[in-house]
Amino acid sequence: MSALLRGHQIATDDYVALADDESGSEGSRVIVSLARWLEQGEALAGRFDQVGVRLPNTVELSTIWAGLASRPLIELDFPAFADGRAYSQARLLRDRYGFSGEIRASGMAVVRDQMQSMARAGIDSFVLRADQDANSCLAALRDFNLAYQPAADRLPIVSALRRSAGP
Amino acid sequence: MYKYDSYDQKLVDERVAQYRDQTQRFLAGQIPDDEFRALRLRNGLYIQRFAPMLRVSIPYGLLASRQLRMLGHIAREYDKGFGHFTTRQNIQYNWPQLERVPDILADLASVQMHAIQTSGNCIRNITSDHLAGVARDELVDPRPYCELTRQWATFHPEFNWLPRKFKIAFSATTSDRAATKVHDIGVHIIRNDKGELGYAIYVGGGLGRMPMIAHRIRDFLPELDLLSYLEAVLRIYNRLGRRDNIHRARIKVLVKETGPAKFTEMVEAEWALIRDGDLRLQPGDIDIIKSHFDEHPYESDAAADTSFDAMLKSDSGFASFVRRNVHLHRADGYRVVFVSLKPLGGVAGDASAEQLDVLADLADRYSFGEARVTHDQNIVLAEVRQKDVYALWQALCEHGLATPNIGLLTDLICCPGLDYCSLANAGSIGVSQDIADRFESLDYLYDIGDIKIKMSGCMNGCGHHSVGHIGILGVDKHGEEWYQVTLGGSAENDASLGDRTGPAISRANIAEAVERIISVYMEQRQSEDESFLRCYRRIGMPPFKARIYAEPEVTA
Numbered sequence: 001m002s003a004l005l006r007g008h009q010i011a012t013d014d015y016v017a018l019a020d021d022e023s024g025s026e027g028s029r030v031i032v033s034l035a036r037w038l039e040q041g042e043a044l045a046g047r048f049d050q051v052g053v054r055l056p057n058t059v060e061l062s063t064i065w066a067g068l069a070s071r072p073l074i075e076l077d078f079p080a081f082a083d084g085r086a087y088s089q090a091r092l093l094r095d096r097y098g099f100s101g102e103i104r105a106s107g108m109a110v111v112r113d114q115m116q117s118m119a120r121a122g123i124d125s126f127v128l129r130a131d132q133d134a135n136s137c138l139a140a141l142r143d144f145n146l147a148y149q150p151a152a153d154r155l156p157i158v159s160a161l162r163r164s165a166g167p
Numbered sequence: 168m169y170k171y172d173s174y175d176q177k178l179v180d181e182r183v184a185q186y187r188d189q190t191q192r193f194l195a196g197q198i199p200d201d202e203f204r205a206l207r208l209r210n211g212l213y214i215q216r217f218a219p220m221l222r223v224s225i226p227y228g229l230l231a232s233r234q235l236r237m238l239g240h241i242a243r244e245y246d247k248g249f250g251h252f253t254t255r256q257n258i259q260y261n262w263p264q265l266e267r268v269p270d271i272l273a274d275l276a277s278v279q280m281h282a283i284q285t286s287g288n289c290i291r292n293i294t295s296d297h298l299a300g301v302a303r304d305e306l307v308d309p310r311p312y313c314e315l316t317r318q319w320a321t322f323h324p325e326f327n328w329l330p331r332k333f334k335i336a337f338s339a340t341t342s343d344r345a346a347t348k349v350h351d352i353g354v355h356i357i358r359n360d361k362g363e364l365g366y367a368i369y370v371g372g373g374l375g376r377m378p379m380i381a382h383r384i385r386d387f388l389p390e391l392d393l394l395s396y397l398e399a400v401l402r403i404y405n406r407l408g409r410r411d412n413i414h415r416a417r418i419k420v421l422v423k424e425t426g427p428a429k430f431t432e433m434v435e436a437e438w439a440l441i442r443d444g445d446l447r448l449q450p451g452d453i454d455i456i457k458s459h460f461d462e463h464p465y466e467s468d469a470a471a472d473t474s475f476d477a478m479l480k481s482d483s484g485f486a487s488f489v490r491r492n493v494h495l496h497r498a499d500g501y502r503v504v505f506v507s508l509k510p511l512g513g514v515a516g517d518a519s520a521e522q523l524d525v526l527a528d529l530a531d532r533y534s535f536g537e538a539r540v541t542h543d544q545n546i547v548l549a550e551v552r553q554k555d556v557y558a559l560w561q562a563l564c565e566h567g568l569a570t571p572n573i574g575l576l577t578d579l580i581c582c583p584g585l586d587y588c589s590l591a592n593a594g595s596i597g598v599s600q601d602i603a604d605r606f607e608s609l610d611y612l613y614d615i616g617d618i619k620i621k622m623s624g625c626m627n628g629c630g631h632h633s634v635g636h637i638g639i640l641g642v643d644k645h646g647e648e649w650y651q652v653t654l655g656g657s658a659e660n661d662a663s664l665g666d667r668t669g670p671a672i673s674r675a676n677i678a679e680a681v682e683r684i685i686s687v688y689m690e691q692r693q694s695e696d697e698s699f700l701r702c703y704r705r706i707g708m709p710p711f712k713a714r715i716y717a718e719p720e721v722t723a
């Protein structure tokens with residue numbers, strides 16, 4: 001059973017991931033595929049309490065953003081341990097589109113050793129891969145306490161620290 | 168030398184702790200092999216033919232004496248007493264134990280060094296001109312810009328899992344000594360018509376099995392926009408670079424398949440949306456980075472020395488050394504001294520622990536405590552008073568470091584090949600030694616003059632064979648080692664890829680083939696001033712081809 005981390009703690013998942021042929025129970029919170037959302041958005045929004053959308057990591061956000069802007073949750077897919085495309089999607093969602101809902105990571109790369117990079121990119125909930133220890137993954141969010149690059153998290157940025165110290 | 172502040176140090180220390188934990192979890196069976204592989208690669212550790220290989224980062228090739236001593240210590244303590252300098256200005260150790268690598272990294276961190284992102288599909292070490300800061304033809308010192316880029320690239324959260332490795336090189340001169348046009352991104356620091364500092368950006372160069380010269384995608388990028396533009400290129404690549412085929416995954420393939428014009432358009436569109444964001448540099452940022460570098464106070468009367476010229480006249484051995492291994496420095500009275508790591512019968516780029524210690528001492532005594540690694544796998548002591556060059560040469564002679572062959576045929580680039588590397592198809596070290604044996608006479612080597620032979624043991628092209636004036640590529644034919652030869656490559660401003668001579672040549676005949684190529688050049692050149700490369704470009708392949716494959720046949 002995969003654990004969910006959200007807001008730096010172990011959380012209970014209040015969403016149910018629906019396969020495209022699953023109907024789900026009315027009034028619940030669900031996550032559906034992008035294709036299904038684009039096809040049945042209005043009906044889904046009427047039937048469920050909340051509807052999150054799962055994106056393929058190949059989708060070009062600019063083409064679909066209009067349909068996503070009001071969603072409470074976007075799930076990003078990491079289909080392989082070393083496939084980093086969804087990192088760019090997360091950053092674009094936060095930095096370019098100003099998405100303030102939950103960005104959830106799921107898939108093969110949601111492991112201790114990628115947690116902090118995901119958090120830096122703007123991901124704030126994690127469906128841990130089944131073999132992962134939740135407490136170890138939480139600790140990994142603090143592996144580094146500084147960063148060189150501005151990103152979507154709140155780590156102190158080295159260049160800003162240096163600027164405030166003066167040359 | 169760039170000196171860490173507490174922030175740089177903390178990040179490197181935290182990385183050591185992270186990797187120590189990863190190693191322990193791997194040894195406890197908690198990380199699958201293929202995933203640990205990706206993690207250890209990002210800390211420089213390969214598993215090689217006989218043992219792990221650790222690649223240590225030397226940002227833009229610059230080393231302090233205490234770092235050289237630490238490299239010597241690591242060679243003695245964790246390896247078999249030597250290290251191997253690479254074509255990307257790094258150093259590799261061929262015999263470390265996986266369990267002890269966290270300790271090596273901790274030792275490195277104690278002297279402001281690391282092995283971060285020296286391998287894996289991420290942004291690699293930033294390389295530059297080995298004469299940065301001392302070259303007479305330099306616009307500005309590129310190293311602060313390299314360091315800014317290094318910091319941006321280090322642990323970049325978005326770009327640690329790219330389709331493939333990513334290499335960036337900087338040049339700030341008219342004669343590109345950093346092979347920038349065969350990098351994923353080449354940055355040329357330039358001034359525009361208005362005298363403003365900025366960059367020309369080249370993207371999509373590369374060696375390996377599909378060598379390509381980079382396309383210039385921007386003629387002038389303003390100085391403060393460097394990082395946002397790099398971010399735009401990397402973001403396009405991370406999203407759209409191919410991941411279905413490892414041989415099509417470099418950015419050069421994306422540029423080629425998209426078309427350079429369309430690719431440029433995509434980068435520009437992305438950049439337009441982020442150029443005014445957090446990555447835009449503030450005017451003081453570059454000064455802050457510059458303030459981390461040492462100032463070297465030059466003596467104003469250094470040029471008054473007369474001993475240098477006197478020794479040149481009286482000692483012919485010294486004169487030979489100066490002729491090949493000593494270059495002018497931008498400050499009068501100073502010289503740039505090349506230390507050859509290509510002794511006759513030696514392995515290109517290898518340095519023993521003792522030699523590393525000697526170099527550290529000599530750097531302290533004669534060159535402001537600094538040394539540089541060149542992408543030709545030699546060492547440079549770049550800031551030597553001319554009056555000290557003679558004493559320095561004598562010390563180098565004592566330790567087998569004074570071979571006067573810089574830029575000559577025996578100063579060839581060579582990967583570790585089949586002797587060490589698990590990817591190689593063929594040996595390269597032995598071949599380089601065979602070639603050197605045929606050109607033992609220094610007088611003949613001087614007569615041949617400037618020539619770059621570059622050799623790789625496989626298609627991955629670590630030895631940069633595609634851009635060698637003479638390129639040699641090891642190939643496997645039914646379990647035998649054969650060699651594909653190319654002529655006319657160059658990695659400099661006139662960058663070009665070499666042309667194949669014809670069928671591959673056997674191990675037994677490859678040195679003979681090189682000798683025949685040289686003999687054609689010596690007969691055909693118009694004067695001593697016509698270099699091999701110019702001669703080849705004038706007369707073309709046919710005369711070379713005719714001789715290489717003439718009877719008695721060399722292809723066996």
